[in-house]
Amino acid sequence: SGKLTASDAAAGDLFGWSVAVSGTTAVVGALFDDDGGSNSGSAYLFADPVLFVDIDTKPGSDPNSINCNNEREVIPVAILTTSTADGDTSDFDATSVDHTSVTYQGASETHVDQKSGEPRRHEEDVDGDGDLDLVFHFRLGETDLTCQSTEGTLTGETFDGTSIEGTDSVDMVPGGPNVVVVP
Numbered sequence: 484s485g486k487l488t489a490s491d492a493a494a495g496d497l498f499g500w501s502v503a504v505s506g507t508t509a510v511v512g513a514l515f516d517d518d519g520g521s522n523s524g525s526a527y528l529f530a531d532p533v534l535f536v537d538i539d540t541k542p543g544s545d546p547n548s549i550n551c552n553n554e555r556e557v558i559p560v561a562i563l564t565t566s567t568a569d570g571d572t573s574d575f576d577a578t579s580v581d582h583t584s585v586t587y588q589g590a591s592e593t594h595v596d597q598k599s600g601e602p603r604r605h606e607e608d609v610d611g612d613g614d615l616d617l618v619f620h621f622r623l624g625e626t627d628l629t630c631q632s633t634e635g636t637l638t639g640e641t642f643d644g645t646s647i648e649g650t651d652s653v654d655m656v657p658g659g660p661n662v663v664v665v666p
Contacts, residue, residue: 537563538637538649542609546654554624560587564614577617585639590625630655
């Protein structure tokens with residue numbers, strides 16, 4: 484968060500005359516900015532950079548099947564630590580994520596500390612590559628996933644304030660309490 488200012492501001496430009504916001508992106512208009520001619524106007528784009536990270540929904544399972552009729556189902560989702568030295572496309576330390584900022588399809592971590600009410604932190608090597616990943620648990624009924632969903636997205640921030648986002652496929656299957664789905 485901070486103050487948005489025009490890089491070439493001048494008195495009388497009317498910076499902020501119009502504003503549009505979507506997610507972490509804002510467009511701000513300056514009605515009378517005249518850089519392109521007398522009172523031609525300008526629009527300024529402000530965007531919060533997002534770091535895309537690797538996640539694994541239901542670590543160890545493929546496909547990532549979720550019973551879409553069981554609102555109490557708990558969905559484990561891991562943010563993976565990645566290393567170019569291991570052949571990954573980027574270097575990212577999952578333990579740098581502020582676990583209290585993470586949501587998955589609108590839901591927060593279901594496991595919370597009884598005294599503080601804050602989400603519990605779960606660090607574990609879920610992909611067997613020798614480094615720590617960060618694991619979360621989300622209750623299906625608290626997400627906006629539906630039986631038609633094909634992917635789930637996790638968002639959050641690192642401890643230094645960098646926004647993160649990761650997406651993985653989900654296989655939403657209808658089922659009852661005693662139904663076993665075999666692929």
